[in-house]
Amino acid sequence: MKIGISGQIAKKFKNDSPNDSNTRLIVMLLLIVSALSIIFAVGIGPIYVHPSIVFKIMISKIPVISSVIIPDWTQLEENIVWGLRFPRVLLGMIVGASLAITGVAMQALVRNHLADPFILGVSSGASATATLGMIFGVFSFLGTYALSISAFIGAAATIILVYSLSKVNGRVNITQLLLSGVVIAMIMDAITSIITLSAPNALGLHSAAFWMAGSLAGAKWGYLKLPLIVMIICMVILLIHHRALNALLLGEEAAGTLGFNVGRLQKILVLSASLLAGVTISVSGSIGFVGLMVPHLTRLIVGSNHKNVLPVSAILGGILVVWTDVVARTAIAPEELPIGILTALIGGPFFIWLLKKKLKR
Numbered sequence: 001m002k003i004g005i006s007g008q009i010a011k012k013f014k015n016d017s018p019n020d021s022n023t024r025l026i027v028m029l030l031l032i033v034s035a036l037s038i039i040f041a042v043g044i045g046p047i048y049v050h051p052s053i054v055f056k057i058m059i060s061k062i063p064v065i066s067s068v069i070i071p072d073w074t075q076l077e078e079n080i081v082w083g084l085r086f087p088r089v090l091l092g093m094i095v096g097a098s099l100a101i102t103g104v105a106m107q108a109l110v111r112n113h114l115a116d117p118f119i120l121g122v123s124s125g126a127s128a129t130a131t132l133g134m135i136f137g138v139f140s141f142l143g144t145y146a147l148s149i150s151a152f153i154g155a156a157a158t159i160i161l162v163y164s165l166s167k168v169n170g171r172v173n174i175t176q177l178l179l180s181g182v183v184i185a186m187i188m189d190a191i192t193s194i195i196t197l198s199a200p201n202a203l204g205l206h207s208a209a210f211w212m213a214g215s216l217a218g219a220k221w222g223y224l225k226l227p228l229i230v231m232i233i234c235m236v237i238l239l240i241h242h243r244a245l246n247a248l249l250l251g252e253e254a255a256g257t258l259g260f261n262v263g264r265l266q267k268i269l270v271l272s273a274s275l276l277a278g279v280t281i282s283v284s285g286s287i288g289f290v291g292l293m294v295p296h297l298t299r300l301i302v303g304s305n306h307k308n309v310l311p312v313s314a315i316l317g318g319i320l321v322v323w324t325d326v327v328a329r330t331a332i333a334p335e336e337l338p339i340g341i342l343t344a345l346i347g348g349p350f351f352i353w354l355l356k357k358k359l360k361r
Contacts, residue, residue, distance in 0.1 A: 023302055023308045023312075026301065026302060026312060027311060027312060027315070030312065030315040030316065030319070031315060033319060034093065034315055034318055034319050034322075037319050037322050037323065038089050038090070038093065038322065039051050039054050039055055039058075040054075041085075041089045041092075041322050041323065041325070041326050042054045042058075042081055042085045042086050042089050043081075043085075044326050044330060045080070045085060045329065045330065045333075046330075046333050046334060047076075047077075047080055049073075049077050049080060049081055053072075053073045053077060053081075054081055056069055056071075056072070056073065057073060057077070057078055057081045057082060058081070058082075058086065061082065087219045087220055087221045087223070087224060088216050088217075088219035088325070089322055089325070090219075090224055091216050091219040091223060091224055091227070091283065091284065092216050092219075092318065092321045092322040092325045093318035093319075093321070093322055094224065094227045094228050094231055094280075094318070095216070095227065095280050095283070095284045095287065095318075095321055096290060096294075096316075096317035096318040096319065096320055096321030096322065097231055097313075097314035097315070097317050097318045098227060098230070098231045098234075098276045098277075098279070098280040098317075099117055099276075099277075099280060099287060099290040099291040099294075099317055099321070100290060100291060100294040100295060100298075100313040100314055100316060100317025100318075101231065101234060101235055101238065101276060101310060101313060101314055101317070102117035102272075102273045102276040102277050102280070102291050103115070103116055103117050103290070103291025103292060103294060103295045103313070103317075104238070104295045104298075104306065104309055104310055104313050105234075105238060105269050105272050105273040105276075106119055106120075106269075106273050106291070107295055108245045108248055108249070108269060108306065109174070109177075109248075109266060109269040109270065109273070110174055110177075110178065111248065111249060111251070113295070113296055113299075113354070114292070114351075114354060115292075116288070116289070116291045116292040117273060117276070117277045117280075117290075117291035118185075118277065118286070118288065118291075119178065119181055120158070120159065120162050120177070120180075120181035120184075120185075120270075120273070120274060120277075121158050121162060121180075121181045121182070121183075121184040121185030121188060122155045122158055122159060122274055122277040122278055122281065123155075123185075123277070123281055123286040123288075124158065124184070124185040124186075124188035124189050124192070125154040125155050125157055125158025125159075125184070125185075125188045126151040126152070126154045126155040126158070126278065126281040126282060126286070127151075127154070127188065127189075127192050127212050127281075127286060128154050128188045128189075128191045128192045128195070129150045129151060129153050129154030129157075130147060130150050130151040130154065130208070130211060130212075130282075130285075131192050131195045131196060131208045131212070132150070132195050133146055133147060133150035134147065134204055134207050134208045134211065135195055135196065135198075135199045135200070135204040135205065135208055136195070136200075136204075138150070139153075144222075145222070147211070147218070147282075148223065148282040148283050149282070151278075151281055151282040151285075152278055152279065152281075152282040154188070155274070155277065155278030155279075155281055155282065156278055158184055158185075158188060159270075159271075159274040159275075159278060161180075161184055162177065162180045162181050162184050163177075163270060163271075163274075165180040165184075166180050166270075171263045171266070172263065172266040172267060172270060174266075177270070192212075195208075196208060196209075210285075210338055211285045212285055212286055212340075213285065213286070213338030213339075213340040213341055214284060214285040214286050214287035214288070214338050214339040214340030214341075214343070215284065215285050215328075215336065215338050215339060215340075216284055216325050216339065217329075217336060219283075223283045226279060226283075227279050227280060227283055230275055230276060230279045231276065231314075234272040234275060234276050235310060235311075235314065237268060237272055238268075238269075238272060238306070238310055239306075239307065239310055239311075241265060241268060242305070242306040242307040242310065243260075244260040244265050245265075245269075245306040246304070246305060246306055247260055248260075248262070248265065249304065284339075285338070285339075285340065286340055287321065287339050287340050287343055288340055288343055288344055288347060289343045289344060289346065289347020289348070289350070289351065290317055290320060290321060290343055290347075291317075292347060292350075292351060292354075293320075293346070293347050293350050293351075294313050294316050294317045294320060295309065295313050296354060297316060298312045298313040298316055321339065324339050324342050324343055324346075325339055327342060328341075328342055
C-alpha cells in the first residue's frame with residue numbers, strides 16, 4: 001500500500017512539474033525581474049528618479065563599494081530613494097512573498113486551491129485591535145510602533161483562540177478549524193464595526209478605514225526586520241517539509257500511510273500560516289487576494305510540487321505587490337489608493353474564473 005501511494009505521488013509530480021533545470025531557470029528569471037522591479041519601482045513617483053541614479057544610490061550604501069561611487073545626484077533624490085521609497089518597495093516584496101507563502105500553506109492544509117491566508121480570521125482580529133488603537137489611542141503607550149504591535153496582538157489572540165477551538169482529541173480538525181475561523185472572524189468584524197461607529201472624529205475613522213484596506217504608506221526601515229526574519233524562517237520550515245506537503249495533497253490517510261506525522265504537520269502549517277499572516281498584517285494592513293491568486297498562478301507555471309511552488313510563489317507575490325503599490329501611489333497622485341482595493345479589483349474576477357474552472361472539472 002505504501003509503495004503504491006508513493007508511486008502515485010511520484011507519478012503525479014513527475015507529470016505535473018517541469019524538470020529541475022527548467023525550474024532553476026524560471027527562478028533565475030523571476031529574481032532578475034524582481035531586482036529590476038525594485039529599481040524601477042523606487043524611481044517612479046511624483047518626483048521621478050532615473051533607474052541609473054536609483055541603482056547608484058543603492059550600491060553607494062554598501063561599505064566596500066561606496067568609496068568608488070562618484071555622487072552625481074542631489075540630496076533630495078537620495079532622501080526620496082533611500083529614506084522613503086526603497087524601504088517601502090522592500091516592504092512590498094516581503095509582504096507579497098509572505099502572503100503568497102501563507103496562501104500555499106493554507107491551501108495545502110485544507111487541500112483546496114480556493115483557500116487564502118485570511119481564512120482563519122487573522123485579518124479580522126488584527127483589524128479590531130488596530131482600529132481600537134487608531135480611533136481611541138488605546139495602544140499609544142507603545143510609541144512609534146503602536147499600530148504594528150496592536151495589530152499583531154489582535155492577530156495572535158485570534159490565532160490562539162481559533163487553534164484552541166479546532167482541536168479535537170488532541171488533533172487539529174480541519175472542518176472545526178475552518179468553522180472556528182469563520183465564526184471568530186464574524187465576531188471580530190462585529191467588534192470592529194462597533195469601534196468605528198463609536199469613532200469620536202472623522203480623521204481617526206478615515207485612517208482606520210485606509211489601513212484596513214491595506215497600505216505600505218507608513219513603511220520604515222525598522223518595519224522590515226521582523227517580517228523578513230519570520231518569512232525566511234517559515235519558508236525554510238515549509239521547504240524542509242515539502243515532501244509531506246506533497247503527500248498531504250492526496251489526503252490525510254495517504255500522508256499517514258507514507259509515514260508522515262499528519263497531526264504535527266497540521267500544527268506546523270497552522271502556526272506558520274498564522275504567524276506569517278499576523279506579522280504581515282501588522283505592517284501593511286489587510287491586502288487580500290494575493291495569497292489566493294499567486295499560488296494558483298505558480299502551479300500553472302511550475303506544477304504542484306511544493307519544492308518549486310514555495311520559492312516561485314514568494315517571488316511572484318513580491319513582484320505583484322510592488323507593482324500594485326506603484327499604481328496605488330501614482331494613479332491619483334498626490335493622493336493614494338489602498339492596495340487592498342486594487343488587489344480586490346484584480347483578484348475578484350480571478351476568483352470567479354477559478355470557481356468556474358473548478359466547477360467544470
